[in-house]
Amino acid sequence: MNNARPFDFLNNAIGKTVLVRVKGQKEYRGTLKAFDVHMNLVLDEAEELENEQVVRKLGVLVVRGDNILFVSPSL
Amino acid sequence: MNNARPFDFLNNAIGKTVLVRVKGQKEYRGTLKAFDVHMNLVLDEAEELENEQVVRKLGVLVVRGDNILFVSPSL
Amino acid sequence: MNNARPFDFLNNAIGKTVLVRVKGQKEYRGTLKAFDVHMNLVLDEAEELENEQVVRKLGVLVVRGDNILFVSPSL
Amino acid sequence: MNNARPFDFLNNAIGKTVLVRVKGQKEYRGTLKAFDVHMNLVLDEAEELENEQVVRKLGVLVVRGDNILFVSPSL
Amino acid sequence: MNNARPFDFLNNAIGKTVLVRVKGQKEYRGTLKAFDVHMNLVLDEAEELENEQVVRKLGVLVVRGDNILFVSPSL
Amino acid sequence: MNNARPFDFLNNAIGKTVLVRVKGQKEYRGTLKAFDVHMNLVLDEAEELENEQVVRKLGVLVVRGDNILFVSPSL
Amino acid sequence: MNNARPFDFLNNAIGKTVLVRVKGQKEYRGTLKAFDVHMNLVLDEAEELENEQVVRKLGVLVVRGDNILFVSPSL
Numbered sequence: 001m002n003n004a005r006p007f008d009f010l011n012n013a014i015g016k017t018v019l020v021r022v023k024g025q026k027e028y029r030g031t032l033k034a035f036d037v038h039m040n041l042v043l044d045e046a047e048e049l050e051n052e053q054v055v056r057k058l059g060v061l062v063v064r065g066d067n068i069l070f071v072s073p074s075l
Numbered sequence: 076m077n078n079a080r081p082f083d084f085l086n087n088a089i090g091k092t093v094l095v096r097v098k099g100q101k102e103y104r105g106t107l108k109a110f111d112v113h114m115n116l117v118l119d120e121a122e123e124l125e126n127e128q129v130v131r132k133l134g135v136l137v138v139r140g141d142n143i144l145f146v147s148p149s150l
Numbered sequence: 151m152n153n154a155r156p157f158d159f160l161n162n163a164i165g166k167t168v169l170v171r172v173k174g175q176k177e178y179r180g181t182l183k184a185f186d187v188h189m190n191l192v193l194d195e196a197e198e199l200e201n202e203q204v205v206r207k208l209g210v211l212v213v214r215g216d217n218i219l220f221v222s223p224s225l
Numbered sequence: 226m227n228n229a230r231p232f233d234f235l236n237n238a239i240g241k242t243v244l245v246r247v248k249g250q251k252e253y254r255g256t257l258k259a260f261d262v263h264m265n266l267v268l269d270e271a272e273e274l275e276n277e278q279v280v281r282k283l284g285v286l287v288v289r290g291d292n293i294l295f296v297s298p299s300l
Numbered sequence: 301m302n303n304a305r306p307f308d309f310l311n312n313a314i315g316k317t318v319l320v321r322v323k324g325q326k327e328y329r330g331t332l333k334a335f336d337v338h339m340n341l342v343l344d345e346a347e348e349l350e351n352e353q354v355v356r357k358l359g360v361l362v363v364r365g366d367n368i369l370f371v372s373p374s375l
Numbered sequence: 376m377n378n379a380r381p382f383d384f385l386n387n388a389i390g391k392t393v394l395v396r397v398k399g400q401k402e403y404r405g406t407l408k409a410f411d412v413h414m415n416l417v418l419d420e421a422e423e424l425e426n427e428q429v430v431r432k433l434g435v436l437v438v439r440g441d442n443i444l445f446v447s448p449s450l
Numbered sequence: 451m452n453n454a455r456p457f458d459f460l461n462n463a464i465g466k467t468v469l470v471r472v473k474g475q476k477e478y479r480g481t482l483k484a485f486d487v488h489m490n491l492v493l494d495e496a497e498e499l500e501n502e503q504v505v506r507k508l509g510v511l512v513v514r515g516d517n518i519l520f521v522s523p524s525l
Contacts, residue, residue: 006115040456059524074134081190149209156265224284231340299359306415374434381490449509
């Protein structure tokens, strides 16, 4: 059995680009700088996307964990 | 009486393909790699589906447990 | 006074067909295999229904308790 | 001062017909059989109502407390 | 400094008519009989209102605190 | 570093007019009389606003903290 | 490994302009004065924005953490 946990995957994604989807159709893409036990995330050089198109540049972003649908480290 | 619990079924699904439905019409299908007590899940080679059609390939996906409607290990 | 609790009714429904309604118009019908204190449920041979019509066969289903509106053991 | 609490009113309604309104326009009417500290309820001979019209007979119903708007013992 | 707390105002409203607004456009007006620490309320001789018009008489009503937007003791 | 906390700002607003926005487009303006650790608030001489227009006078109002988006002491 | 946490980024933003997005399309921009462990924030000289346009000046604003989607210190 593999004992890796979801937060281990977030930890491995530190310093890499991640795609974060929140409730309400928005996604944020940026470099994962930090996270905590509530899945609050910090992204750097973050962009806001809608329908996979960049709609805004946001720089540093503290994303609240509560409203996250998924975090994808591979895009 | 059977003492199996819902998380035992998740544990048995590790390494297998699962279908995950979240709030807001989206589903994600991929190989279940990990989960935790909050039902946060990690899928590998994940695809996003809408109306049972694949709309996007996402690779590794950390899905937040809060917003999950169901996890189905058999599809 | 009757001391039965809601979870006793779920316990008595183990092995029987139940109908589960979740937020957002969907219902799931299947054989109740397991549940836990969060009302997370496992259904076997589950079907998804909309407006009381079967729309999909899903096999084993782990339904998250948070988003359940009701569980009906008698249908 | 009256020291009765909301759960005392539920306790007094055991064995009587209650009307339960949940989020999303649905109501359920049936005989209150059991409840717990989360306001999870069990109704017997339950009917589903929409706009005060019976739309479905459901038999035994375990209603999740989280999504309840009100319970009315007098209808 | 005034040390009164919101629940003191509810306590003072026991036996008086209150207006309760819940999520989803509905309001309930009745005599406040009881409340608890979750802000679950019991109203007597309750009426349901929409757009400030009475749409239904409901008698005794146990209103779940979670979904309350406000309680107004003065109407 | 400044050690003031959000609740200190609420405490300083006691006796002053505040504007409170809740989920679902409604705002309430009145004199802040009391609050607690859940951000439940009591307003006196409260008015309900929609699109910044007063739509109703409500007198005393106990606003549930859960559904508050913001409290603004300066309007 | 970097041990910074999301709240360290908020702490570093004290005294600086931040953009806060909440559920329901609204954003608030102002000087971050304070925050707490629930991510409740205090903004000074706050403006309300919709579609990136200022729609209202609000002065001091206590924003409830629960309903925050993101906080961006760099705009």
